[in-house]
Amino acid sequence: MYPDDLRYSKDHEWVRADGATATIGITSFAADELGDIVFVELPEVGSRVEQFGTLGVIESVKAVSDLYAPVGGEVSEVNEALRDRPELLNGDPFGEGWIARIAVDDAAQLDSLLDASAYAELTGR
Amino acid sequence: MAYSPHTEADHERMLAAIGVGSVEDLFTDIPEAVRTTRFDLPSPLTEMEVRAELSRIAGRNALPTVSFLGAGAYRHLVPAVVNEVIGRSEFATAYTPYQPEVSQGTLQSIYEFQSLICELTGMEVASASHYDGATATAEAALMACRLTRRDRVAVSSAVNPQTRRVLQTYCSGPGIEVVEVPADLAEGGSGLTPASTAADALDGTVACLVVQQPNFFGGIEPMRELAEAAHAAGAQLVAVVEPTSLAVLAAPGDYGADIVAAEGQPLGIPLSFGGPYVGLMAARMASVRQMPGRLVGATRDAAGRKGYVLTLQAREQHIRREKAASNICTNQALCALAATAYLTAVGPDGLREVAELSMTQARHLAAALESAGVGERRFSAPYFAEVVLRIPDAARRHAALAERGILAGHLLEREYPQLRDTLLLATTELTTDAHVAAVVAGLEAVR
Numbered sequence: 001m002y003p004d005d006l007r008y009s010k011d012h013e014w015v016r017a018d019g020a021t022a023t024i025g026i027t028s029f030a031a032d033e034l035g036d037i038v039f040v041e042l043p044e045v046g047s048r049v050e051q052f053g054t055l056g057v058i059e060s061v062k063a064v065s066d067l068y069a070p071v072g073g074e075v076s077e078v079n080e081a082l083r084d085r086p087e088l089l090n091g092d093p094f095g096e097g098w099i100a101r102i103a104v105d106d107a108a109q110l111d112s113l114l115d116a117s118a119y120a121e122l123t124g125r
Numbered sequence: 126m127a128y129s130p131h132t133e134a135d136h137e138r139m140l141a142a143i144g145v146g147s148v149e150d151l152f153t154d155i156p157e158a159v160r161t162t163r164f165d166l167p168s169p170l171t172e173m174e175v176r177a178e179l180s181r182i183a184g185r186n187a188l189p190t191v192s193f194l195g196a197g198a199y200r201h202l203v204p205a206v207v208n209e210v211i212g213r214s215e216f217a218t219a220y221t222p223y224q225p226e227v228s229q230g231t232l233q234s235i236y237e238f239q240s241l242i243c244e245l246t247g248m249e250v251a252s253a254s255h256y257d258g259a260t261a262t263a264e265a266a267l268m269a270c271r272l273t274r275r276d277r278v279a280v281s282s283a284v285n286p287q288t289r290r291v292l293q294t295y296c297s298g299p300g301i302e303v304v305e306v307p308a309d310l311a312e313g314g315s316g317l318t319p320a321s322t323a324a325d326a327l328d329g330t331v332a333c334l335v336v337q338q339p340n341f342f343g344g345i346e347p348m349r350e351l352a353e354a355a356h357a358a359g360a361q362l363v364a365v366v367e368p369t370s371l372a373v374l375a376a377p378g379d380y381g382a383d384i385v386a387a388e389g390q391p392l393g394i395p396l397s398f399g400g401p402y403v404g405l406m407a408a409r410m411a412s413v414r415q416m417p418g419r420l421v422g423a424t425r426d427a428a429g430r431k432g433y434v435l436t437l438q439a440r441e442q443h444i445r446r447e448k449a450a451s452n453i454c455t456n457q458a459l460c461a462l463a464a465t466a467y468l469t470a471v472g473p474d475g476l477r478e479v480a481e482l483s484m485t486q487a488r489h490l491a492a493a494l495e496s497a498g499v500g501e502r503r504f505s506a507p508y509f510a511e512v513v514l515r516i517p518d519a520a521r522r523h524a525a526l527a528e529r530g531i532l533a534g535h536l537l538e539r540e541y542p543q544l545r546d547t548l549l550l551a552t553t554e555l556t557t558d559a560h561v562a563a564v565v566a567g568l569e570a571v572r
Contacts, residue, residue: 039414039439044274057448064439064444064445066448
């Protein structure tokens with residue numbers, strides 16, 4: 001149901017670890033729950049965020065939600081495509097709809113996150 | 126539905142439910158000393174007697190017959206159509222409706238207001254109005270802090286002192302530091318904010334430079350250079366403007382303003398003991414999600430018909446609570462409607478005439494005072510419709526003229542100790558040659 005190679009937060013973000021860099025996004029569950037996403041406020045490249053700190057804002061036709069960082073570190077890249085095409089979060093949340101890349105401070109933080117089966121249990125899907 | 130207040134029985138039941146003996150017991154936290162239970166009021170009067178008494182008190186108001194008082198509030202002609210429009214029962218509400226989409230007419234009027242403000246300022250988006258010009262300015266500074274993620278604000282000392290005090294109040298809560306950029310008020314000075322002085326105050330920690338055009342002294346600021354100084358430091362330019370002046374001066378959108386704030390009172394709203402007024406705010410579309418206040422958008426319904434909605438509500442407090450762009454702003458829908466009716470009635474040519482007549486009379490006034498040897502211009506810079514004159518013994522003469530029903534402008538030494546013996550005099554299209562003659566003669570007489 002959810003990709004096995006990712007880790008998940010209880011706030012419905014996913015992380016793909018690649019060495020010291022983590023790519024993060026929101027899960028298909030979160031995207032479905034939010035409905036049509038119309039705007040993503042992206043963090044600034046070079047800004048720092050604590051684990052579970054606020055990284056940005058996601059606005060859909062029916063709700064506004066904060067985006068939390070599943071791991072802490074420095075934002076090294078953001079998905080510029082989302083500025084014009086926020087709907088990528090609905091269409092391809094685990095791929096083209098990635099949100100940001102973070103240079104991870106402490107890889108051990110990943111261990112505190114859920115794996116795919118635990119996340120599936122959390123969401124009931 | 127019966128509309129009745131609580132009965133004694135209701136009181137008893139409520140008190141019993143919360144376990145309190147009497148209504149008085151609810152106030153025991155308030156010290157006895159300030160819990161006045163007796164007021165020294167006169168005995169009751171009939172309605173006729175009350176009217177007579179209030180008329181007697183109102184008769185003590187000393188209404189000036191000639192006024193050159195401006196300093197942020199200006200007496201302009203309000204065409205009769207303005208009050209006719211805002212008095213209509215469909216519109217006569219002070220606030221945006223809380224079930225907005227059912228009130229298409231109200232939303233359309235606000236949309237037209239926003240469109241007019243965009244046209245006037247040359248900006249891309251305008252809000253549905255704010256409480257007044259000062260709070261709009263303070264909100265603009267906070268908006269710049271959010272946009273730049275910086276926490277200092279630079280403001281010219283030639284911005285209206287009252288506006289600066291409101292700005293200071295707004296910034297004190299979130300811990301934003303307000304730094305002052307001194308205008309050139311020296312003898313023989315311009316009375317303007319030098320771009321080089323502004324540049325010295327700006328660095329990577331300052332979110333915005335707040336300057337007023339025309340400034341508090343009526344002077345025409347070098348806005349383009351000030352915008353360049355702000356942008357060079359990565360800061361925003363907040364332009365505080367006077368709306369009728371935009372008919373003759375460059376639009377903020379043309380000289381690089383990032384956020385525009387204004388007191389909208391000159392647009393069809395009478396002087397009335399300081400309010401209600403209306404704040405205007407406009408910005409670039411790229412910043413719209415950090416803009417405070419309500420915003421009306423035009424759209425189409427399912428059948429393809431044009432309709433109006435409150436849009437981008439995710440910025441607002443009823444959706445995002447503590448993360449809203451502002452939790453302390455309001456709007457002035459009825460005054461915004463007055464501004465809309467005014468701008469529509471006078472049109473671009475009419476507004477230009479208002480501005481030009483106001484400017485012409487200011488020059489006439491300054492020349493008349495100078496040639497009579499009563500005073501001389503204190504600053505060298507070009508001015509709009511308000512001018513600062515050095516007049517010996519200004520405070521005493523100002524007071525003496527007030528006794529004769531002539532308000533000879535605003536005494537500047539109250540807020541600017543270095544500007545002793547100076548008066549700030551404002552003119553509008555309602556200023557007649559006879560008014561000018563009266564103030565010149567009055568100042569000569571009390572010499």
